[in-house]
Amino acid sequence: MCPVPVSELPGLADIEQAAERIAGLAHRTPVLTSTHFNERTGAELYFKCENFQKVGAFKFRGACNAIRALTPEQARRGIVTHSSGNHGQAVALAAAMNGLKAVVVMPKDSARVKLEAVRGYGAEVVLCEPGIATRDAAVRKLIEQHGYHEIPPYDHPDIIAGQGTAALELLEEVPDLDVIMAPVGGGGLLAGTAIAARHLKPAIRVIAAEPANADDAARSFRSGQIEPAASTQTIADGLRTTLGVLNFAVIQRHVDDIVTVSEQAIIDTTREVWSRMKIIIEPSCAVPLAALLEGRFDAYSKKVGIILTGGNVDIDRFVAG
Amino acid sequence: MCPVPVSELPGLADIEQAAERIAGLAHRTPVLTSTHFNERTGAELYFKCENFQKVGAFKFRGACNAIRALTPEQARRGIVTHSSGNHGQAVALAAAMNGLKAVVVMPKDSARVKLEAVRGYGAEVVLCEPGIATRDAAVRKLIEQHGYHEIPPYDHPDIIAGQGTAALELLEEVPDLDVIMAPVGGGGLLAGTAIAARHLKPAIRVIAAEPANADDAARSFRSGQIEPAASTQTIADGLRTTLGVLNFAVIQRHVDDIVTVSEQAIIDTTREVWSRMKIIIEPSCAVPLAALLEGRFDAYSKKVGIILTGGNVDIDRFVAG
Numbered sequence: 001m002c003p004v005p006v007s008e009l010p011g012l013a014d015i016e017q018a019a020e021r022i023a024g025l026a027h028r029t030p031v032l033t034s035t036h037f038n039e040r041t042g043a044e045l046y047f048k049c050e051n052f053q054k055v056g057a058f059k060f061r062g063a064c065n066a067i068r069a070l071t072p073e074q075a076r077r078g079i080v081t082h083s084s085g086n087h088g089q090a091v092a093l094a095a096a097m098n099g100l101k102a103v104v105v106m107p108k109d110s111a112r113v114k115l116e117a118v119r120g121y122g123a124e125v126v127l128c129e130p131g132i133a134t135r136d137a138a139v140r141k142l143i144e145q146h147g148y149h150e151i152p153p154y155d156h157p158d159i160i161a162g163q164g165t166a167a168l169e170l171l172e173e174v175p176d177l178d179v180i181m182a183p184v185g186g187g188g189l190l191a192g193t194a195i196a197a198r199h200l201k202p203a204i205r206v207i208a209a210e211p212a213n214a215d216d217a218a219r220s221f222r223s224g225q226i227e228p229a230a231s232t233q234t235i236a237d238g239l240r241t242t243l244g245v246l247n248f249a250v251i252q253r254h255v256d257d258i259v260t261v262s263e264q265a266i267i268d269t270t271r272e273v274w275s276r277m278k279i280i281i282e283p284s285c286a287v288p289l290a291a292l293l294e295g296r297f298d299a300y301s302k303k304v305g306i307i308l309t310g311g312n313v314d315i316d317r318f319v320a321g
Numbered sequence: 322m323c324p325v326p327v328s329e330l331p332g333l334a335d336i337e338q339a340a341e342r343i344a345g346l347a348h349r350t351p352v353l354t355s356t357h358f359n360e361r362t363g364a365e366l367y368f369k370c371e372n373f374q375k376v377g378a379f380k381f382r383g384a385c386n387a388i389r390a391l392t393p394e395q396a397r398r399g400i401v402t403h404s405s406g407n408h409g410q411a412v413a414l415a416a417a418m419n420g421l422k423a424v425v426v427m428p429k430d431s432a433r434v435k436l437e438a439v440r441g442y443g444a445e446v447v448l449c450e451p452g453i454a455t456r457d458a459a460v461r462k463l464i465e466q467h468g469y470h471e472i473p474p475y476d477h478p479d480i481i482a483g484q485g486t487a488a489l490e491l492l493e494e495v496p497d498l499d500v501i502m503a504p505v506g507g508g509g510l511l512a513g514t515a516i517a518a519r520h521l522k523p524a525i526r527v528i529a530a531e532p533a534n535a536d537d538a539a540r541s542f543r544s545g546q547i548e549p550a551a552s553t554q555t556i557a558d559g560l561r562t563t564l565g566v567l568n569f570a571v572i573q574r575h576v577d578d579i580v581t582v583s584e585q586a587i588i589d590t591t592r593e594v595w596s597r598m599k600i601i602i603e604p605s606c607a608v609p610l611a612a613l614l615e616g617r618f619d620a621y622s623k624k625v626g627i628i629l630t631g632g633n634v635d636i637d638r639f640v641a642g
Binding site: 030032035049051052054056271274275277278279280281311315 | 351353356370372373375377592595596598599600601602632636
């Protein structure tokens with residue numbers, strides 16, 4: 001794999017531009033604190049609540065930025081993406097808000113509620129067989145047939161810059177953070193977070209967290225090259241994706257460590273957040289806090305910002321499970 | 322029943338004093354908005370999130386104010402209260418934070434999690450047979466034996482003033498509300514809300530909402546005297562209490578209307594808030610919003626503040642139910 005030239009990596013200016021592009025479209029989400037979790041961790045925690053973001057996840061930031069970065073010609077042709085989760089909804093809503101036609105390729109076995117949500121935002125859904133290769137092939141075919149422009153889910157400068165606006169807002173509100181934490185799946189959020197944090201506060205520690213059961217990012221971080229996912233058997237369904245190439249280049253440059261946590265810690269932490277903070281987060285969100293609670297990273301007496309990435313769970317299913 | 326003289330009713334100054342007393346102890350809770358519910362109601366809604374308050378409910382405000390209003394002699398003797406719900410936890414925590422001994426009388430059939438929470442805050446729990454008369458008798462006996470000072474759950478000027486600080490904060494943040502809504506059970510929150518809102522903004526509409534299955538407040542409001550509860554079969558367990566005398570005097574003076582909603586609307590609204598706003602509220606909280614969604618009060622194009630009162634639910638039980 002070719003290393004990505006530094007000149008191609010997005011910088012702080014791209015994130016600031018993204019913030020301007022999405023202003024008034026994405027929510028400026030609140031930052032919450034929790035006496036309970038401060039006591040549990042010995043740290044001072046600041047939670048950036050992207051579970052309150054439009055479509056219930058940070059993904060709306062990147063999708064919205066990528067769509068507003070299109071040339072008029074690209075926008076006119078309409079857009080296409082593939083997703084089994086929050087990105088599909090994010091693209092569908094961002095397209096609708098900007099008056100664009102959107103097509104979302106989704107696996108046949110997607111939850112009905114997700115298919116309906118994407119359609120509800122006015123996008124066309126094209127079903128395909130499950131599997132990333134099949135999804136990608138379906139997107140290629142649609143582009144060939146209709147000339148659509150693709151909005152990739154995470155490995156793209158506009159997506160990274162959009163996701164980085166969450167950290168930008170968090171650091172505007174709490175400028176003296178010692179540490180900033182985000183979960184890592186495809187790495188778009190982590191890359192954006194790392195760029196924003198490193199440029200605004202060079203001495204900050206940027207720590208990512210990942211399920212031990214899907215630890216390709218942690219292994220890649222140690223080996224220096226993108227390692228394939230050995231397993232993706234994790235309840236944190238937003239973190240099953242493999243690292244993007246561009247994202248990995250940013251992560252190598254700006255992330256201090258990637259720690260991993262057990263499935264039990266993810267489940268326990270998700271429930272503890274629901275019960276103590278009275279907010280609904282999806283399990284993927286709980287991973288950085290789980291890492292603190294499991295002692296994977298010592299944040300004692302530090303000011304720690306944590307991006308809570310989303311709140312899209314099937315309430316009945318998760319709680320009963 | 323003797324009418325309460327106006328001179329005995331708390332006023333705005335009492336609420337402002339309460340705000341000073343509880344500053345730094347109670348959370349200044351965030352105000353959230355929801356595009357979804359704005360679209361559903363045609364109104365502009367502002368949710369004051371007391372589900373994020375200490376002990377997960379607005380009750381902490383009143384308990385904390387009442388405890389800090391004690392004379393040194395009263396404080397030295399220790400305090401007692403009875404509660405099967407959030408008030409017990411509120412008193413236990415507020416007492417602990419102020420270095421006071423607290424005894425909470427709780428019915429034997431209280432949920433174990435609630436007993437543990439009260440004990441966890443360091444209060445002594447005295448168990449009694451279920452029933453309000455039994456609980457009250459147990460409190461009298463403890464006062465007689467130990468000289469404790471009683472912190473009543475809702476029908477007291479210090480409690481009313483404390484609860485009113487939520488509306489005070491909401492109106493500081495959104496001064497141009499047309500309407501303010503709160504649920505009504507014992508009426509402490511509603512009375513405090515009505516006093517704050519009426520004095521800060523005389524033209525505001527103060528609307529209370531109540532389960533149709535426990536509509537004693539609505540009936541009392543219409544008849545002009547406190548009517549006994551005919552039934553309290555509602556999932557909104559925080560609203561089963563009968564109106565307090567002092568609270569009713571305030572409500573008659575300052576509340577514009579009390580509307581009622583069905584059990585199904587309460588359940589549906591609770592779930593819709595969980596799923597769309599990603600916050601956990603208890604069913605009692607959902608009652609004012611349910612009234613808007615059921616069209617019991619027309620708030621079209623109005624700015625409406627809603628106090629979300631608490632988030633203490635047994636997650637597993639409520640969602641499975």
